[in-house]
Amino acid sequence: MANLLWLQGGACSGNTMSFLNAEEPSACDLVTDFGINVLWHPSLGVELGDNLQRLLNDCVSGNTPLDIFVFEGSVVNAPNGTGEWNRFAGKPMKQWVKALSGVATFVVAIGDCATWGGIPATAPNPSESQGLQFLKRNHGGFLGKEFRSKAGLPVINIPGCPAHPDWITQIVVAVATGRGGEIGLDELQRPKTFFQSFTQTGCTRNMHFAYKVSATEFGQRKGCLYYDLGCRGPMTHSPCNRILWNRQSSKTRSGMPCLGCTEPEFPFFDLAPGTVFKTQTVMGIPKDLPTGVDKKGYIALTGAAKNAAPAWAEQDMFIV
Amino acid sequence: MRPEEEDRLLGKIAHLLESGLKTQVEPFPETHIEFAKILDELRALPQEDLRAKLVIGGFTNTPYGPDQMRCLECMYYLVHRKWCDLPELAVPVEPDWWCRLWRI
Ligand code: SF4
Ligand code: SF4
Ligand code: SF4
Numbered sequence: 001m002a003n004l005l006w007l008q009g010g011a012c013s014g015n016t017m018s019f020l021n022a023e024e025p026s027a028c029d030l031v032t033d034f035g036i037n038v039l040w041h042p043s044l045g046v047e048l049g050d051n052l053q054r055l056l057n058d059c060v061s062g063n064t065p066l067d068i069f070v071f072e073g074s075v076v077n078a079p080n081g082t083g084e085w086n087r088f089a090g091k092p093m094k095q096w097v098k099a100l101s102g103v104a105t106f107v108v109a110i111g112d113c114a115t116w117g118g119i120p121a122t123a124p125n126p127s128e129s130q131g132l133q134f135l136k137r138n139h140g141g142f143l144g145k146e147f148r149s150k151a152g153l154p155v156i157n158i159p160g161c162p163a164h165p166d167w168i169t170q171i172v173v174a175v176a177t178g179r180g181g182e183i184g185l186d187e188l189q190r191p192k193t194f195f196q197s198f199t200q201t202g203c204t205r206n207m208h209f210a211y212k213v214s215a216t217e218f219g220q221r222k223g224c225l226y227y228d229l230g231c232r233g234p235m236t237h238s239p240c241n242r243i244l245w246n247r248q249s250s251k252t253r254s255g256m257p258c259l260g261c262t263e264p265e266f267p268f269f270d271l272a273p274g275t276v277f278k279t280q281t282v283m284g285i286p287k288d289l290p291t292g293v294d295k296k297g298y299i300a301l302t303g304a305a306k307n308a309a310p311a312w313a314e315q316d317m318f319i320v
Numbered sequence: 321m322r323p324e325e326e327d328r329l330l331g332k333i334a335h336l337l338e339s340g341l342k343t344q345v346e347p348f349p350e351t352h353i354e355f356a357k358i359l360d361e362l363r364a365l366p367q368e369d370l371r372a373k374l375v376i377g378g379f380t381n382t383p384y385g386p387d388q389m390r391c392l393e394c395m396y397y398l399v400h401r402k403w404c405d406l407p408e409l410a411v412p413v414e415p416d417w418w419c420r421l422w423r424i
Pocket of ligand 2: 160161199236237238240250251252257258259260261262
């Protein structure tokens with residue numbers, strides 16, 4: 001039996017919605033098959049008022065062991081570092097976050113707001129938001145760089161806007177069934193199982209990427225979304241084309257460029273006008289190249305791909 | 321086999337470039353707005369004005385710049401047809417040529 005507590009800071013509930021849509025395993029499976037005891041969750045918890053405060057205080061005091069503390073949303077520090085803009089159960093939420101993180105065996109941040117600060121932390125960041133251990137790409141989060149939960153792990157970051165349902169439930173199960181220590185984390189503390197490969201892995205437009213056939217509008221069936229529409233699939237770590245959304249599809253499969261929502265630069269770096277859904281180029285070469293490829297390599301690669309292109313690559317594949 | 325007509329057109333373009341046709345290789349369009357402006361100029365041309373197409377496109381019959389950019393690498397180049405598939409150009413080209421609408 002593992003006790004799980006889920007709280008929300010500066011959040012839109014997107015990750016909760018996502019979590020409730022999980023299927024492999026589902027939120028119910030967590031309880032029935034994996035022995036997870038959901039102490040409280042904003043959409044599922046029944047306790048209110050004094051009862052809720054008692055429940056939380058019991059966790060903080062150690063009367064109720066807290067195995068997994070899940071946090072969704074940013075840590076709100078406004079105004080002036082007090083956190084008063086986001087009060088919960090009688091005090092600023094950030095105080096609960098500090099106290100509960102201190103006693104939890106594992107701390108899991110779900111979604112971009114909890115991991116990097118997300119959209120709320122985008123300049124000018126009026127809510128003074130932070131992620132649990134990161135602020136964008138840097139270790140500038142609320143709990144501090146050195147934070148380790150009782151299991152000795154830093155915050156386990158499951159980014160995404162929102163995170164995919166199955167990334168959430170599968171990691172929770174891994175942690176609850178005692179495999180938490182085996183979760184390999186990358187330098188941004190994301191589980192490697194999900195975040196070592198790129199969004200591009202498994203994208204059905206890969207052939208169009210290789211042979212440089214560009215889609216010029218959303219929803220087009222033919223063409224890669226990288227050359228014109230700013231798809232961030234080649235530099236975004238996510239399994240969106242391996243673990244499909246609603247078990248059916250992904251952004252790129254349906255003709256929508258990947259926005260890079262599992263990377264701290266989401267949404268589109270500084271959101272400067274003209275940079276959204278547009279591939280920025282310098283002398284005809286995309287400014288952001290696929291991860292690990294430099295300009296010279298990219299040109300050479302293109303030449304080689306073109307030279308090797310089979311005749312059918314130039315034909316229209318989708319003749320309705 | 322490529323249609324003979326395309327071969328003839330390729331020969332004609334090659335001849336124009338060899339005989340020193342001055343084309344507008346600069347400025348290279350840095351942003352998609354500048355790129356679209358050149359495309360607009362091309363769209364405004366009468367269909368049969370091949371020479372003007374080459375001038376505004378900025379064609380050269382050699383690779384260009386420090387990176388030796390060529391049609392071969394350009395995303396509009398169709399290898400098997402030796403063809404520039406950019407709708408506003410749509411002409412046969414050699415892999416070692418270049419124009420300022422080059423993009424990869
Ligand atoms: S659409 Fe995006 S993810 Fe798919 S191949 Fe193109 S660049 Fe890669
Ligand atoms: S495809 Fe890209 S933007 Fe969409 S969910 Fe996956 S990582 Fe996020
Ligand atoms: S756009 Fe220019 S560089 Fe590209 S294939 Fe056409 S002529 Fe060549």
